[in-house]
Amino acid sequence: MTAPATVEDLLRLHAPQVLGALVRRYGHFDDAEEAVQESLLAAADRWPRDGVPANPRGWLIRVASRRLMDALRSEAARSRRERAAVRLAPREVRAAPADDDTLTLLFLCCDPALPPPARVALTLRAVGGLTTAEIARAHLVPEATIAQRISRAKAKLRDHPFQPPGPQDRDSRLASVLQVLYLIFNEGYTATSGPALHRAELAREAIRLTRAVRRLLPREGAVTGLLALMLLTEARSAARTGPDGELVPLAEQDRSRWDRAAIAEGTALVEESLGEGPPGPYPLQAAIAALHDEATGPDTTDWPQILALYDVLVARSPEGDPMAELGRVVALSMVEGPGAGLTALTALEPGFPHTHRLAAVRAHLLERTGDRKAAAEAYRAAARTTLTLPERRYLQTRAARLDP
Incomplete structure (x- = not known):
């Protein structure tokens, strides 16, 4: 994946990784999320002035850990968290790879104990980094409804263990995981608000996470189809805007600017996904995207x-x-x-x-x-x-x- 170019890109990339690391080490999902937000604010203030540290993820984890421990030891929480404050040493001392933490966080948020709408909303917030307003627009529902779903979901997950799900449990969460990844990608490919049409860092992160899920489930047609769909769609991104950032519709795009390597990979994945059982929504959408990408122009589609x-x-x-x-x-x-x-x-x-x-x-x-x-x-x-x-x-x- 291309390295993020700005502080904002770095923070968006590392936020779910840092949250995953804190929840794995200390638990307390809700408090960990607040500590991560404080560390992101601190980084947004200091990094542009002092420079980005050599290990941005490590810096964020250290700052967020200190904020979390301060919260756990605070006077207001002392009565109900005394024993937790005594056990502030991490539950696991191993340093899990960033992908492991993010993937585990992804599947944790998609716990079957949560109602499906709550799973999706929480995961988009914790893993995708979307705002409550962005999530509401993606679901065509009021912002207050999404805020309530997220709050209730975090409360239910407060004492759940942070660990990779087993094969059976993983399968039960997969549909929600893929739905969330697709929504993250869509927000990146066509932003629901703001000055830019394309939020490249979100689209890249969705593709990266989908590749990671496919490494876990290499023969799952839905996963293969979703990755194909993302690649075939993102392949057109360079031609979707003009020199001044204006939108260029599909029929008017310069197809020589499309990413042919991504199209080739996506087309091969479409064929693979269609051979992995009855095609579901993602392989079918990927097949549609492949027909668009393979055409030389609107008249040959x-x-x-x-x-x-x-x-x-x-x-x-x-x-x-x-x-x-x-x-x-x-x-x-x-x-x-x-x-x-x-x-x-x-x-x-x-x-x-x-x-x-x-x-x-x-x-x-x-x-x-x-x-x-x-x-x-x-x-x-x-x-x-x-x-x-x-x-x-x-x-x-x-x-x-x-x-x-």
């Missing part, structure tokens, strides 16, 4: 095959996947025309109450029908609800071009 894959993907999503259904609408419009896409889009409106994506797709389809005024209005409606500046500028530009 195999849209009928993409539509067929989306049909299977939607049929195998029992609880419904709004983004898969939206992707199917786009593929349908490319096969049967924009009118068919607009008809199918109307049925999806209840599933997109808090996102700009449905309005953006409607605008694109209206533009293809030649209804410039309605398309411009839809582009403006989408621009009002997106929180990412490059997407907002792109949507506003499309609207202005159609309806000056």
Whole structure:
């Protein structure tokens, strides 16, 4: 993985590793998380001024450990933690590799004792480093709901042992682990807010962790498919923005800038994942991404095959996947025309109450029908609800071009 270029990148990379190390050594998940946040604030203040230490992870662990021990010994906690303060020596003296700690933390947060929504929210917070607001936007739910889920999850895990799960327990947590990794990757590939479209450090970290999970489970089709999907999607990242950071849609991208090595690896993994049992959502999405990446341009894209894959993907999503259904609408419009896409889009409106994506797709389809005024209005409606500046500028530009 490319070395992080900034202090912010370093802190995001090491935060889950440091939290994992503290929870492994001392327990007290909730207090350990607060201590890690304090160490990150200290680093953000000191490193730009004094320089990044030779061992950033070790520096953060030392500072966070001191803050945690101070908290455990504090007067307010003395009555209920006296015995814990006596046993402040680490439970394990071995220095676990960073990957071990992060991976164990990942599976700990996905404990089956927690409700699935709580597992995902806690893991995105502890391992992915996402804010509560970012997690809420990814799930299309209010921020207060996510905050409550995280708080309850941390309370339930307070006394759970920090150890790698056994094979059976690991399997029971795998679906949540993969869901979290995919959400982390998506936040990196297309940020839900802020001045940049792409948060490269998040996307890289998601790929790194998915590779680590695959080393644990090399013959698991879902893991292989997810890694393939990430590689095939991230391969286009260099062409997604212009010189001023503006968004460049897929149809207009310079495909010579796509990462051909990543595409080759991802395509090979797609074939491998499809041979590891009935394909689930990740191998199917990876197969769709491979068809896009292998095409020389929009006119040579195999849209009928993409539509067929989306049909299977939607049929195998029992609880419904709004983004898969939206992707199917786009593929349908490319096969049967924009009118068919607009008809199918109307049925999806209840599933997109808090996102700009449905309005953006409607605008694109209206533009293809030649209804410039309605398309411009839809582009403006989408621009009002997106929180990412490059997407907002792109949507506003499309609207202005159609309806000056």
